[in-house]
Amino acid sequence: MRLFLPLVCLVLAACSALPPPDEAAETPLLHDGRAVKGVKEAVVVIPGALSSVGVYDAVFDWTLPHGTFIAYRYPGVDGLPLDHRIDIEGSGEIIAEALNRLGIPKVHLIGYSTGGPIALEAARRMKAPDVDVALLSTASDAPAALIATAEGVVDMLKAMIRQHGGGVDETLIENYRTLLYGRKHFTEAELAERSRQLAALQRGHIVKPPNKMTLAHTSDLMTWVLKRPEELKGVHIGFFHGTEDSIFSEARTKRFAARIHADEFHSYPGQGHLLFVTDPGLWDDIRTFFGLAGRG
Secondary structure, three states: OOOHHHHHHHHHHHHOOOOOHHHOOOOOEEEOOOOOOOOOEEEEEEOOOOOOHHHHHHHHOOOOOOEEEEEEOOOOOOOOOOOOOOOHHHHHHHHHHHHHHHOOOEEEEEEEOOHHHHHHHHHOOOOOOEEEEEEEOOOOOOOHHHHHHHHHHHHHHHHHHHOOOOOHHHHHHHHHHHHHHOOOHHHOHHHHHHHHHHHHOOOOOOOOOOHHHHHHHHOHHHHOOOOOHHHHOOOEEEEEEEOOOOOOOHHHHHHHHHHOOOOEEEEEOOOOOOHHHHOOOHHHHHHHHHOOOOOO
16 A cells, blocks of 8 residues: 555656646537526536436436536546546636626536535635535545545455456446445345345446546546645535445545534434445435425
């Protein structure tokens, strides 16, 4: 471990040669056509590394009669060219500047995994008087991502052993089971079978991403630190986290939540990193946190 973490830092620093998002040929932001001056409310969704805004399909079905839905895309995903990298602060600044220009008074941000830090960086730059942030299976600041990378290598090795060396894609499918319910669930026959069935549905969909994309999505998170948490004063912050999250541990995330004075921390017993797959009540919990429950 002592050798692995510095090595990861050196490799990522050497390979993250793509420019930041403000130099991208195309804006990472997508909206539903209602993101115009005069709109009263916005729901802004930010996916995690190597994931699509499609993880928020259930959110896009919410009723928002006087509002707009805005999504932040990652390079190489959702039709966006792989011509830049994710910069946590820079990505947050792009979101905040867009919302500030529109003068939207009420903003709801949802950040999943790597998207959590981006949501926080956006929130602390918002001029809106009413801002709340839902952090879903979120990363916390350094060294959380470095620890997650080291532990993830071990998880992948264990997945390879469990599926008897069937290749990279099969190893990823097997590791998906750990992402669903954590490292302990294999000892429970019923839950292990459930994870096997869910993972089987992903065969052909989960494949090894290009190294260039992986680096573009993850390198900045390795060293990101929330520099001015006091600027989040007045922002309504809630965490939604599985107790068995194998990427970002609940204990470490709770310490981060306490440091930024989060208003709420929702724990999901027995759930892993992919809460939006395993817990059908998650989106209702977030909608209630935002005060949007009852709108349909």
